[in-house]
């Protein structure tokens with residue numbers, strides 16, 4: 639007997655990487671081995687020396703194929719087994735390890751938008767739907783577009799054992815969100831990439847595409863973000879470390895360094911309108927959905943918990959945002975002796 643292993647990896651497309659996958663047939667009981675692919679077809683190599691290596695790093699049941707079939711998320715390596723420049727997971731590994739003692743965890747809210755052809759799902763052939771107001775967490779065929787796909791995607795993620803914590807309809811028609819976490823930096827990122835692959839793969843069966851474009855509809859429509867909720871053990875136990883983390887994210891060149899790495903087209907989304915703070919002005923506050931970083935109201939009351947960085951775009955690389963947040967906040971907490 640055999641089973642199918644779907645090898646998934648992140649390519650080198652710029653400015654935003656895409657997911658790729660291909661299938662390997664394995665003998666019953668076999669471990670998924672290292673594999674290879676043609677990097678010249680994925681913006682990861684030149685034609686004259688195009689072989690790259692797929693190194694399995696995370697696996698789960700394949701809910702699309704069912705049975706004993708599996709999904710295998712991979713890191714991309716050169717043939718000498720060093721990480722390829724597109725391999726941002728390799729950069730997260732040492733940072734996550736360095737600060738593992740602080741027990742950092744993340745919950746990431748992935749917003750996305752379904753498209754039917756060239757229009758967001760639910761946008762009429764001509765003109766525009768009714769303005770925003772009723773769609774967020776809405777119900778009914780006049781407000782909700784694509785729920786059957788969303789439900790199927792959620793079931794697929796749960797069957798794969800991914801750490802999803804919820805879903806909701808978003809502010810624009812055809813726009814949705816799922817949340818992954820709270821999980822460690824590497825876990826939340828691995829689960830997020832596989833959940834994204836399952837989103838595209840599930841929607842494919844309905845003839846619908848999904849996009850992480852941060853501003854999928856021009857004009858007076860919300861963009862799509864990936865609010866990144868973060869805590870360390872000390873933050874979960876007290877308020878001072880929460881403030882230390884908020885201040886660290888605003889220190890010196892940190893706001894710019896973070897925003898530059900928070901996804902393609904961030905200036906177009908962080909305008910200061912539509913529940914965002916301007917991309918070039920850092921702020922934080924309790925309950926403030928117009929701030930860069932929000933301290934949720936319960937956290938303000940209980941004086942412990944987590945913070946929400948509202949700046950990352952929907953198209954952010956989770957390996958990058960978790961690395962930057964752990965590095966900035968955990969360094970500052972260590973320096974302040976709040977670990």
Ligand code: ADP
Nearest residue numbers: 743744745746747803817819820867868869944
């Ligand atoms: P919002 O009100 O911003 O829409 P959501 O409910 O969509 O919030 O998402 C909140 C996310 O925060 C969830 O993914 C949840 O798992 C995560 N979360 C909750 N507690 C913590 C914590 N202590 N540290 C990190 N993330 C957390």
Ligand code: MN
Nearest residue numbers: 747815817865
């Ligand atoms: Mn949310």
Ligand code: MN
Nearest residue numbers: 747749808815
């Ligand atoms: Mn949201």
Ligand code: MN
Nearest residue numbers: 747865946948
């Ligand atoms: Mn949020």
